[in-house]
Amino acid sequence: MPAVSMAEQRHLHSSINSRGLYMSHCAAMKLTCFGEALIDLLPNQEGALLPIVGGAPANAAVGFAKLGGTAEFLGGLASDAFGQKIRSTLEYYGVTTNYCPTFDNTNTALAVVVLDEHNERQFSFYRNQTADLLVSEANFAKFRWPEIGAFHFCSNTLTTSHISNTHMALLKQAAAHQQLICFDVNLRLNLWHDLSQLSNRIEACYAYCDILKFSLEELEYLSQAANSTTQQYCHWLFSLGVKVVLLSDGKHPVKLITQSQCIEVTTPGIQVVDTTGAGDSLISGFLFYLAQLGVHKANLANATHKLELAAQFAVKCGAHTCAQLGVMQALPTLEQIS
16 A cells, blocks of 8 residues: 555645745645546566556546645446455545445456656556446436535546546536536547547537646647647637646646746656656646645636746656656655655
């Protein structure tokens, strides 16, 4: 079990950062993450595959909780041993799973992760009618949206018509309840049985979103599919009501793009061990810091300086994760970043 104490999970009533900025308790803004929780089979130094709890939305929830925030995960879990491991791991890190339905007679999705010579990930998925794909809107009927909250999701709950319908229903609920909505596109092309549906389903989400995160490769893929440049594509996003685009590009600076400006945030120089979970660490750090600075849906558009501070904090979180082996255990606590 990862070596992080329960005290660390719940720590942080207030602190002063290196810029002398007062940071208040973030419990007022709760993060709700929807999507897949699965088992990553990660190779160790001997090449053996180790079962590690993962899934981008689950990672983001844990990242937010480990930093000191309040996080809830919504997603389907199998009753098999892996499903039980996922639930217990999320709860260990302080993520609430009260509304995660359990499905019998199905399996937990698996992702076999292979690292190339640059320690970049390649995924092979085993995900056919697994528990994460079976949830419907009715499974979350008793869930109550927080008064001040953020809703985070990725694109892997758009890959089939059933899970896409559930995804869109929850997204519309979140928008109706004035949640700050964050979409990490996180493309995994080999999860899509019909790539002709990919752009339409992803782009149907944009009008509800406040924050979008892409890798440069993802933005280029979607821009080319739309017969536009990346710049034209971003202008279109802002015309739909998106307020912030975070653009990552490996070790190169992260770009914080708004309708009026583009700010480059330099990433720390590190020895990369494993990039698995780096994007999840980045976005959970970004959302956590926004929460600390009192940024929410209503004031996001006018929070340019705070957005930059949050991006500077986020790249430190991502770098910390890249310098460790694993996923959730490599997501930082606030003390490790401070």
